[in-house]
Amino acid sequence: xxxxxxxxxxxxxxxxxxxxxxxxxxxxxxxxxxxxxxxxxxxxxxxxxxxxxxxxxxxxxxxxxxxxxxxxxxxxxxxxxxxxxxxxxxxxxxxxxxxxxxxxxxxxxxxxxxxxxxxxxxxxxxxxxxxxxxxxxxxxxxxxxxxxxxxxxxxxxxxxxxxxxxxxx
Numbered sequence: 252x253x254x255x256x257x258x259x260x261x262x263x264x265x266x267x268x269x270x271x272x273x274x275x276x277x278x279x280x281x282x283x284x285x286x287x288x289x290x291x292x293x294x295x296x297x298x299x300x301x302x303x304x305x306x307x308x309x310x311x312x313x314x315x316x317x318x319x320x321x322x323x324x325x326x327x328x329x330x331x332x333x334x335x336x337x338x339x340x341x342x343x344x345x346x347x348x349x350x351x352x353x354x355x356x357x358x359x360x361x362x363x364x365x366x367x368x369x370x371x372x373x374x375x376x377x378x379x380x381x382x383x384x385x386x387x388x389x390x391x392x393x394x395x396x397x398x399x400x401x402x403x404x405x406x407x408x409x410x411x412x413x414x415x416x417x418x419x420x
Contacts, residue, residue, distance in 0.1 A: 278388060281395035282380060283408040284373075291415040293375055297368035304364050308357035315353055319346040379414050383407050 288294035322343045326336065380392050395406055 279391045279393060279401075280383065280387060280389050280405045280407045281393045281398055281401050282376075282406070282411050283395040284376070285396045286408050287376060287411055287415065288372060290412045291372075292420060293372055293415055297372055301361065301365055301368060305361055308360060312350070312353055312357060315346070315350045319343065319350055322346055375415060375418070376411060379411050380407070383410060 288298065322339055325331070326339045326343060331339070383389070384392055392407070393401075395401065395408065
């Protein structure tokens with residue numbers, strides 16, 4: 252009987268020690284922000300807006316490229332007077348510079364819009380994650396897209412996707 256009591260007491264101490272160790276460290280859940288963007292209405296709209304900007308800037312760049320090609324075609328004609336050749340050469344230089352500036356600006360516009368849209372989506376995700384963390388007693392929420400491994404049951408992406416899609420838009 253004494254051995255049973257000692258065994259039970261030891262088991263209780265071990266369980267309490269494990270519980271203490273487990274509660275001493277931070278608890279963690281993960282969420283895949285990539286899946287949130289891909290599977291939520293708000294994320295899909297953001298991606299559509301970004302794609303629309305990319306296409307618009309692409310069309311503008313193609314038009315500018317065509318203008319430049321037209322000038323280059325005229326320049327290769329052998330029958331041009333020297334004054335016209337000089338004017339076209341300067342026009343070509345100007346158009347090349349404009350194309351380069353437009354390309355850089357298009358890239359800046361896309362990156363800027365992407366950052367803005369990411370911020371907007373994250374601002375909608377943040378309160379959901381805060382609620383999940385509070386409810387689950389979680390200390391840290393990591394982006395699953397950069398985690399090498401996580402225990403089963405730590406991924407909250409499905410709940411975030413469901414709650415974002417259920418939110419009034």
